[in-house]
């Protein structure tokens with residue numbers, strides 16, 4: 001598969017078009033450079049949508065929106081992160097394998113992790129954190145299914161953890177390069193709290209009707225992002241990096 005760098009123009013000596021097939025180290029390094037960030041503390045959201053902004057494809061999960069190349073980019077973004085943050089709804093809907101190169105943090109209000117059927121450690125030895133209200137600790141213990149998961153009780157308001165408290169809990173553990181992989185409720189709350197530094201958005205060239213939107217929020221909010229990078233593959237999918245536009249400090 002080929003990736004074309006549409007924006008910005010490549011630096012002198014850098015490729016405009018790169019063939020990314022298999023796991024060859026040269027493509028991996030090229031992608032690592034494309035997705036590196038300069039700071040050591042940030043929150044990225046990495047998600048995929050359809051052309052009309054649906055969060056799932058025809059199979060009812062993000063699998064049918066994704067592709068080998070999208071998963072490759074996801075792996076590179078994970079490699080550049082200390083922790084993958086995900087809502088419990090995504091774990092229940094899609095299942096989750098603990099990443100090979102980053103810790104996993106799951107946020108839940110109910111404490112229901114589907115009796116561990118959806119959370120798999122596979123061969124990863126990376127830590128798994130379950131962030132939940134104090135009142136949900138017992139339910140998490142009964143349902144997490146991964147014996148080495150570390151349960152992190154966080155102060156809540158009516159069962160909800162504030163986005164700032166979620167990030168603070170991760171920072172306290174030295175996990176400062178954070179990528180949230182959704183789903184729409186958790187990611188929507190992070191955007192509503194204006195805590196997201198970057199959106200990595202893959203767009204699959206399909207229209208999917210009757211599904212949910214990429215982001216959901218109980219509260220109205222808007223914020224501006226500017227395009228930092230745009231890659232295009234030979235199937236017509238795009239991979240964008242959008243940076244939070246912060247007002248210039250005076």
Ligand SMILES: NC(=O)c1ccc[n+]([C@@H]2O[C@H](COP(=O)([O-])OP(=O)(O)OC[C@H]3O[C@@H](n4cnc5c(N)ncnc54)[C@H](OP(=O)(O)O)[C@@H]3O)[C@@H](O)[C@H]2O)c1
Nearest residue numbers: 047048061062087088089090108109110161182183185186
């Ligand atoms: N396209 C993509 O990139 C992508 C990525 C991920 C998921 N998805 C899709 O998204 C759908 C799942 O959506 P979803 O909204 O259920 O996913 P979600 O945002 O992953 O999960 C929502 C759940 O996370 C927990 N949660 C979120 N914010 C919280 C907070 N502030 N405090 C405490 N708990 C909090 C709650 O768990 P409890 O219910 O346990 O209390 C809440 O019900 C699935 O169809 C999946 O396929 C798509």
